[in-house]
Amino acid sequence: GVTVALFTRDLRVHDNPLFAGADRIVPLYVLDPGLAGLSANRLRFLHQALADLRESLRGLGGDLVIRQGDPVTETMRLARETGAERVTVAGDVTGYARRRQRRLRDDCESERTELRITPGVTVVPPGAVRPGGGGESYKVFSPYFRAWSATDWRAGVPAPSRITLPDGVATGNLPTVPHGESPHAAEGGETIGMRRLSAWLREIEGYADAHNDLPADGTSRLSPYLRWGCVSPLAVAEAARSRGAEAFVRQLCWRDFYYQVVNAFPKISTEPYRPSGDTGWRYDEDARRHWQDGMTGVPIVDAGMRQLRAEGWMHNRARLITAAFLTKHLGLDWRIGVDWFFRWLLDGDVPNNSGNWQWVAGTGNDTRPYRRFNPIRQALRFDPEGVYVRRYVPELKGIDGAAVHQPWRFPEPVRRSLDYPDPLESHRDEAVWLRP
Numbered sequence: 018g019v020t021v022a023l024f025t026r027d028l029r030v031h032d033n034p035l036f037a038g039a040d041r042i043v044p045l046y047v048l049d050p051g052l053a054g055l056s057a058n059r060l061r062f063l064h065q066a067l068a069d070l071r072e073s074l075r076g077l078g079g080d081l082v083i084r085q086g087d088p089v090t091e092t093m094r095l096a097r098e099t100g101a102e103r104v105t106v107a108g109d110v111t112g113y114a115r116r117r118q119r120r121l122r123d124d125c126e127s128e129r130t131e132l133r134i135t136p137g138v139t140v141v142p143p144g145a146v147r148p149g150g151g152g153e154s155y156k157v158f159s160p161y162f163r164a165w166s167a168t169d170w171r172a173g174v175p176a177p178s179r180i181t182l183p184d185g186v187a188t189g190n191l192p193t194v195p196h197g198e199s200p201h202a203a204e205g206g207e208t209i210g211m212r213r214l215s216a217w218l219r220e221i222e223g224y225a226d227a228h229n230d231l232p233a234d235g236t237s238r239l240s241p242y243l244r245w246g247c248v249s250p251l252a253v254a255e256a257a258r259s260r261g262a263e264a265f266v267r268q269l270c271w272r273d274f275y276y277q278v279v280n281a282f283p284k285i286s287t288e289p290y291r292p293s294g295d296t297g298w299r300y301d302e303d304a305r306r307h308w309q310d311g312m313t314g315v316p317i318v319d320a321g322m323r324q325l326r327a328e329g330w331m332h333n334r335a336r337l338i339t340a341a342f343l344t345k346h347l348g349l350d351w352r353i354g355v356d357w358f359f360r361w362l363l364d365g366d367v368p369n370n371s372g373n374w375q376w377v378a379g380t381g382n383d384t385r386p387y388r389r390f391n392p393i394r395q396a397l398r399f400d401p402e403g404v405y406v407r408r409y410v411p412e413l414k415g416i417d418g419a420a421v422h423q424p425w426r427f428p429e430p431v432r433r434s435l436d437y438p439d440p441l442e443s444h445r446d447e448a449v450w451l452r453p
């Protein structure tokens with residue numbers, strides 16, 4: 018029988034459980050006008066990934082059917098057109114995805130079509146590992162990591178060897194790839210993602226030592242490909258585990274961790290997981306703008322914020338520093354950060370973005386809500402020579418070594434010559450914040 022496979026954020030051919038057990042498959046992607054609000058960066062990455070997926074499916078004799086409209090309506094329409102007996106879609110946890118899943122379930126039921134919800138967005142499906150004592154989700158990472166590590170991972174799914182579309186199915190056009198906003202953004206797609214993965218596996222050994230080193234850029238940069246499913250989280254985790262890269266596998270588990278949090282607490286993007294920490298945010302438009310523009314006058318913060326704009330990506334250590342600066346230092350609401358990151362990040366997704374923001378802001382689901390980061394101490398530790406700052410803040414290029422982290426310490430004439438802002442009025446209290 019025919020299966021309509023609705024692709025969502027699993028834009029790949031390898032290890033895609035959408036294909037499991039189906040003999041005749043109709044791959045579908047629905048461009049939902051409701052997602053027109055996707056930022057230019059993300060839209061561009063998505064369209065590149067779709068073009069690449071279509072290319073791969075054509076190589077297998079099939080195609081990617083493109084429809085526009087409401088994903089549920091269009092899926093059911095295509096199922097009727099092709100006489101499909103089954104619809105498959107990857108299980109996902111956000112509010113949007115759950116509504117889609119519920120409506121698919123209802124419509125499939127009334128049309129006597131089987132609905133199969135498949136895994137594949139995470140390594141271990143959200144909810145598959147639950148704490149003892151009947152809780153919905155783990156609130157703390159370490160016990161989750163232990164339980165997660167001890168589960169049997171599912172077997173990978175081989176790519177189909179051939180796909181034949183039923184006669185007469187209109188395949189539809191992909192709109193041209195839109196322009197993004199970040200000049201140095203990574204390009205989307207399974208082909209590039211797999212290339213990135215195999216290059217990364219040759220370097221993965223160094224991860225435990227290098228992943229916090231800002232100038233070394235010693236992380237995988239796989240996050241956008243994981244976000245859009247251009248690479249399989251399971252395949253990445255298995256490859257890493259087989260190389261003994263425990264520190265890296267642990268980070269992949271963090272990703273799964275936030276999915277299971279959202280699964281139990283869907284409102285994570287706007288509501289605090291731990292309300293008691295979610296008060297007292299200041300209103301300060303000026304500070305907000307300076308932070309967003311990478312013009313706070315604190316070089317390590319500005320470097321991170323400018324990397325975000327230039328690349329649609331930011332190093333994890335810089336995300337921590339900039340997020341702590343916004344919430345703990347400027348005292349601004351973490352939701353401002355969630356929105357700004359979401360607009361620029363190619364890897365931006367609800368569970369990881371909001372989960373991490375809440376972790377930093379202290380409104381999250383962990384046990385250390387009063388975490389603080391001193392930006393200068395962080396800078397001296399993770400960018401000891403100032404290489405990262407000079408890479409992203411050209412105004413400071415002429416300053417050698419670690420002195421670049423505290424330009425306010427230069428004599429007045431030197432400072433004036435830099436064309437770089439002084440730290441904002443609201444956080445000039447060096448005694449409290451800026452002293453390493």
Ligand code: FAD
Pocket residue numbers: 228236237238239240241243244265268269270271272273275331332333334336337340358362364365366367369370371373374377
């Ligand atoms: P690597 O270090 O190579 O790690 C491999 C993979 O592990 C990543 O691709 C990612 O999938 C996962 N991972 C690593 N660190 C984390 C983490 N702290 N939480 C969850 N998963 C992790 N990650 C996102 O994927 N999307 C987001 O929207 C996002 N927003 C963030 C916001 C803030 C404020 C912070 C502090 C972190 C955020 N992260 C987010 C987590 C992390 O910064 C990125 O996953 C990482 O920097 C991606 O780069 P990489 O692929 O080179 O990571």
